[in-house]
Amino acid sequence: MKFHHLPPRMRAVAAFVVTVVLALLAAAALLMPDIMVQSVDSMVRLPGGVEQILTQGFPE
Secondary structure (H helix, E strand, O other), X not given: OOOOOOOHHHHHHHHHXXXXXXXXXXXXXXXXXXXXXHHHHHHHOHHHHHHHHXXXXXXX
16 A cells, blocks of 8 residues: 655644644633633623612613
């Protein structure tokens, strides 16, 4: 079975693309805890906000 080797230019492009994808995944992994904390903070205030809306009614 013969292997078709990529030309050097294509190898460089593939390495660059893989590096960019890994960098984006690392950035997303670092941002995920902040997003989770913000979501939990907003969910804590949710029951009080819903109760306030239900007692005051919707503006018309």
